[in-house]
Amino acid sequence: MVAADAISIEPIRAEHVESFHRALDAVSRERKYLSFLEAPPLDSVRAFVLDMIENDHPQFVAIANGKVVGWCDIRRESRPTHAHRGTLGMGILPAYRDKGLGGRLMRQTLDAARQCGLHRVELSVHADNARAIALHEGRGRDAVLIDGRYIDSLNMAIILGN
Incomplete structure (x- = not known):
């Protein structure tokens, strides 16, 4: 195991794609945290990363021993009215x-x-992911401002039977 201070945080580069793909696949296969059950095909991940780089969307990777061990990215909304x-x-x-x-x-x-x-960053966290909730709560959350106070929104779904 690498000491935490020996792990570098770097903007993603094209040469990180394959290692990022492996990390994405590993976390996806845990079937707990992401909406993927496995990583998309390598070519799709490569296209995603290159698009993030080309369009200056923030994407950083954590590197230990030359391998991606974590990532964080923010994809800007494409419509002009939501570009913030x-x-x-x-x-x-x-x-x-x-x-x-x-x-x-x-x-x-x-x-x-x-x-x-960017002025607003949105994210979805599974309700049972206490680690992620604690991380994000420390950064502040706000969805709606009513009478001078922010109120979080809760995304829900109605499951329709067959």
Whole structure:
């Protein structure tokens, strides 16, 4: 295991794609945190990363021993009326959790989001993911401002039977 201070946080580059794909696949296969059950095909992930780089969307990776062990990205909304907003995604390999890496990735990514003009970052967290909820609550949350106070929104779904 690598000491937490030996893990670097870097903007993603094209040469990180294959390692990022492996990390994304590992976290996806846990079937707990992401909406993927496995990573999309490598070519799709490559296209996603290159699009993020080309369009200056903030995306950072945590690197240990030359491999991606975590990531955080914010994809800006494409419609001009929503271009001040972005959607955050992140993941960390199991062996690297609970070492402050999530906070480091978030700080770098949110700082980059501010610098590129984003004002609102949205994310979805599974209700049973206490680790992620604690990480994100520490960054402040607000969805709606009513009478001078922010009220969080809760996304819900109605499951329709067959």
